[in-house]
Amino acid sequence: MQFNFFQFIFSICLLKIHYILAPKNGDVDKLNDKMLSMLPGQSRTYMSAGTFCNTEGDIVEIKEGTPIILLRNLNQSEGLCNGTRLVVTRMGDKVLEAEVIIGSNIGDLVLIPRISLTPQSTRMPFPIKRRQFPVKVAFAMTINKSQGQTLKNVGVYLPEPVFSHGQLYVALSRATSPDGLKILIVNRDDDPWDYTKNIVYREIFDAL
Known part of the structure; x- marks a missing residue:
């Protein structure tokens, strides 16, 4: 360029x-990957645990200070809904600690657990589950x-x-x-x- x-x-x-x-998602992924590489600190990669087969988005790589967006509704009373933006403050093995940065709960520290994710498609001949944090890096979004x-x-x-x-x-x-x-x-x-x-x-x- x-x-x-x-x-x-x-x-x-x-x-x-x-x-x-x-x-497009491809443009967003390009921005997020580059911005994450430029953010100071050590990154951590979280692998998913899947049943029968892996699905797209198995790996989540983040650092402290990374903005993320929730992909599932977790707790509406705490503002943890699909689309909520947060910033990661601590990274544990089983939970992420993050600060809410939008909505009425802005400034709150919350814990995000790994959850079981099941694809909505009914074309699969057998059930597929993937256990992972329901988040995506969100320096950029579509x-x-x-x-x-x-x-x-x-x-x-x-x-x-x-x-x-x-x-x-x-x-x-x-x-x-x-x-x-x-x-x-x-x-x-x-x-x-x-x-x-x-x-x-x-x-x-x-x-x-």
Whole structure:
């Protein structure tokens, strides 16, 4: 790349009040892996315990200070719901200690256990279970995952145009003000660009 992409990322990523959004899981994984490697401290890898076969997402690698997002509802009264963002404060063998950084329980320290995860697909000829922490590293998240959240500072990373109707609107409307919004668009040569294509299915408006 001809520009310092991750300097851009760090300029917007103060973990408790800044968020990075990208269109696809692949873009998010790329950002999360790079940011995790740049975070000081020793990482720890948690392997899953599976039955019959492994499933995608078996390994979770984190460090103290890593932002994470919950993938399951654990305890609604403590604000531990699917989509809750936290920052890891301690890493144990059987539990993670983390600080809630969004919602009404912001600042609370909570414990996240390993749980048994069962795929929802009914096409499997036999049951599959995987025991793992129900979390994912969340320096960045997909635009779709951010729906319903109001965020103070948002960085939108667009290595290619959004791919579904209304997705760009969702990304840009997460920030509470224009001052809290930064956008990085790159072209096919990974050079910074000044425009992107919005995806709109005009057929949606035909019946209006």
